[in-house]
Amino acid sequence: MSSNSESQKSTGLHIGVAAPGVKKVDPILVIDSVKKSFGGLTAVDVEHLEIPRGAITALIGPNGAGKTTLFNLLTGFDNPDTGAWSFEGKQLAGISSFKVAKMGQVRTFQLTKALSLLTVLENMKLGAKNQTGEKLLNSLFPFLWRKQDNELEVKAMELLRRFKLDAKKDDFAASLSGGQRKLLEMARALMTDPVLVMLDEPMAGVNPALTQSLLEHVLNLKKEGMTVLFVEHDMHMVRHIADWVIVMAEGKVVAEGAPDTVMKEQAVIDAYLGAHQDTDLGVVTGRIKVISEEGK
Amino acid sequence: MDWGSILNNTLAGLLTPTILAFALATLGLAMHFGFAGLLNFGIAGFMAVGAYGYAISVLTFGLPWWAGMIMGVAASVVFALIMGIPTLRLRGDYLAIVTIAAAEILRLLFLTTAFEPVTGSADGLFGYNNSGGFADANPFPPGDYGWGPWTYNEQTLWMLVFGLTVLAVATLLLWALMRSPWGRVVKGIREDEDAVRALGKNVFAYKMQALIIGGIFGALGGIVLATSTNVSPGVYVTSLTFFLWTALLLGGAATIFGPVLGSIIFWVLQAFLTNILPALAESGILPVSGIQAATLRYVLVGIGLMLIVIYRPQGIFGDKREMTFVK
Ligand SMILES: Nc1ncnc2c1ncn2[C@@H]1O[C@H](COP(=O)(O)OP(=O)(O)OP(=O)(O)O)[C@@H](O)[C@H]1O
Numbered sequence: 001m002s003s004n005s006e007s008q009k010s011t012g013l014h015i016g017v018a019a020p021g022v023k024k025v026d027p028i029l030v031i032d033s034v035k036k037s038f039g040g041l042t043a044v045d046v047e048h049l050e051i052p053r054g055a056i057t058a059l060i061g062p063n064g065a066g067k068t069t070l071f072n073l074l075t076g077f078d079n080p081d082t083g084a085w086s087f088e089g090k091q092l093a094g095i096s097s098f099k100v101a102k103m104g105q106v107r108t109f110q111l112t113k114a115l116s117l118l119t120v121l122e123n124m125k126l127g128a129k130n131q132t133g134e135k136l137l138n139s140l141f142p143f144l145w146r147k148q149d150n151e152l153e154v155k156a157m158e159l160l161r162r163f164k165l166d167a168k169k170d171d172f173a174a175s176l177s178g179g180q181r182k183l184l185e186m187a188r189a190l191m192t193d194p195v196l197v198m199l200d201e202p203m204a205g206v207n208p209a210l211t212q213s214l215l216e217h218v219l220n221l222k223k224e225g226m227t228v229l230f231v232e233h234d235m236h237m238v239r240h241i242a243d244w245v246i247v248m249a250e251g252k253v254v255a256e257g258a259p260d261t262v263m264k265e266q267a268v269i270d271a272y273l274g275a276h277q278d279t280d281l282g283v284v285t286g287r288i289k290v291i292s293e294e295g296k
Numbered sequence: 297m298d299w300g301s302i303l304n305n306t307l308a309g310l311l312t313p314t315i316l317a318f319a320l321a322t323l324g325l326a327m328h329f330g331f332a333g334l335l336n337f338g339i340a341g342f343m344a345v346g347a348y349g350y351a352i353s354v355l356t357f358g359l360p361w362w363a364g365m366i367m368g369v370a371a372s373v374v375f376a377l378i379m380g381i382p383t384l385r386l387r388g389d390y391l392a393i394v395t396i397a398a399a400e401i402l403r404l405l406f407l408t409t410a411f412e413p414v415t416g417s418a419d420g421l422f423g424y425n426n427s428g429g430f431a432d433a434n435p436f437p438p439g440d441y442g443w444g445p446w447t448y449n450e451q452t453l454w455m456l457v458f459g460l461t462v463l464a465v466a467t468l469l470l471w472a473l474m475r476s477p478w479g480r481v482v483k484g485i486r487e488d489e490d491a492v493r494a495l496g497k498n499v500f501a502y503k504m505q506a507l508i509i510g511g512i513f514g515a516l517g518g519i520v521l522a523t524s525t526n527v528s529p530g531v532y533v534t535s536l537t538f539f540l541w542t543a544l545l546l547g548g549a550a551t552i553f554g555p556v557l558g559s560i561i562f563w564v565l566q567a568f569l570t571n572i573l574p575a576l577a578e579s580g581i582l583p584v585s586g587i588q589a590a591t592l593r594y595v596l597v598g599i600g601l602m603l604i605v606i607y608r609p610q611g612i613f614g615d616k617r618e619m620t621f622v623k
Pocket residue numbers: 038041042043061062063064065066067068069070110
């Protein structure tokens with residue numbers, strides 16, 4: 001299993017020495033001096049950052065490091081004080097969030113956003129892009145959209161099966177458990193056929209057995225040509241599937257590199273441990289076994 | 297007490313142009329609040345825009361009745377745009393404040409003597425149904441139609457048929473919209489607009505469309521009302537808005553037929569109370585005067601609204617499952 005996934009790892013993503021802001025061979029997202037403060041607090045202050053295309057990148061860092069805020073900025077849900085960033089060469093600063101999503105850069109939320117009084121299936125179908133029947137005038141004539149809608153249903157059911165939600169398709173999303181909602185949100189994001197999918201803590205609250213199958217699924221996304229950027233506190237997941245890890249602390253990128261090397265960097269240990277320098281990093285991240293085993 | 301006439305009046309109240317007009321406006325509220333989650337507290341304003349738009353077009357600009365009605369609808373679209381453009385990007389509460397204020401401003405503009413030649417000020421407007429040709433367009437020959445409490449002359453029958461037709465078309469339209477992918481997006485926005493935005497939908501455009509469509513239904517309500525009574529600023533008051541909300545919540549906000557049936561139940565109940573309360577007062581059963589008894593019904597309406605919201609928030613026709621999950 002582990003050796004299997006190791007073989008799936010993408011390497012050779014960067015040019016030169018792995019350090020914060022290192023150039024990538026084929027970046028999909030390029031961020032330049034993006035800064036955001038809330039009052040006196042600087043939540044995000046990223047000098048330069050490139051996200052490699054066709055790879056799985058993990059964004060890690062302690063609570064309050066600015067990961068979610070960076071996600072919000074990149075997807076147009078919040079505006080930075082300064083800075084510019086481009087997605088597939090297109091400048092995104094000042095572009096509204098729905099247009100960003102339309103371009104194929106789709107995100108999920110840390111605080112899950114299930115559409116409670118829509119059924120699970122409706123949630124899924126809503127995700128699909130370019131629906132004829134979503135235009136006001138077309139919507140009145142079912143013969144214009146019925147066929148597309150049925151095709152979407154097939155696609156949605158396929159995804160739901162993979163996420164073990166197919167039995168719930170006619171239930172209101174409100175009746176799902178917290179973990180199931182996380183899964184639904186991720187599945188719904190995939191309905192958009194994203195180019196870059198940004199997942200904010202996708203595994204928080206998902207049971208370990210299902211995590212395993214979801215990790216496989218995320219790896220499949222990469223095979224299908226998607227780029228994945230995810231925030232996660234679970235170091236096991238990070239080590240298992242990430243090709244590249246970016247570490248943030250206090251708004252800044254303090255380290256980046258391949259997962260097995262970046263964890264050992266002093267800057268990362270400092271960021272996570274702060275004053276408690278004598279503690280093992282594995283204790284803090286809650287995965288001591290994984291770190292000590294795989295860190296060898 | 298004359299139970300016969302009380303019963304007769306109540307049953308007659310089941311089908312009146314007024315009820316059809318209110319049902320249309322309630323349908324507009326269902327589009328706004330029930331499906332799109334837009335808090336519109338100015339639905340009476342939309343009705344006023346439709347009614348005045350029709351009457352002024354005919355009386356001041358000499359348009360025929362149908363063109364006047366189209367103008368009334370067009371005016372409501374403009375009204376929706378004026379309110380929606382600045383507020384739909386903001387949180388929902390702002391729309392509520394703006395709509396309630398806009399409806400009041402509008403009513404005061406119609407009421408002020410400054411525009412009396414056009415608006416008729418406090419007297420309102422009348423005679424447009426004759427001069428615009430609506431009355432002449434009546435296809436029914438003179439005579440009595442119907443049966444029992446539902447006996448109408450040819451004029452009332454024409455108003456009813458006209459109102460019923462508009463209501464049927466509006467109900468059908470709402471049903472067709474809400475079962476479509478467009479309706480799915482709108483309902484999604486009601487649940488969480490950021491989630492819908494994150495899926496690449498232009499949330500602002502959808503909210504604007506929903507505001508306009510519901511507003512048109514409201515304006516049509518005003519127009520249907522104007523075919524049967526004078527256009528008067530005293531009708532389009534804030535309390536009318538709250539009656540319409542009561543009817544909406546009574547029937548079920550997120551349903552197609554709920555708003556229509558809720559309106560019928562609400563106004564028939566009103567008619568019944570209007571008849572029975574003074575009768576009870578007269579016969580000494582209620583220890584109040586006849587006039588006090590008439591206002592008592594508003595107290596009962598208020599209590600009724602509270603009871604519905606507390607004990608059956610999904611309304612009579614709403615899906616019970618929905619309310620299990622209300623946040
Ligand atoms: N809307 C806001 N207003 C004020 N401060 C904010 C706001 N959003 C975030 N912050 C602050 O910005 C900092 C970064 O927050 P952010 O949510 O990006 O952290 P995070 O890295 O996602 O943390 P976690 O791992 O806990 O999710 C925090 O100190 C937070 O208090």
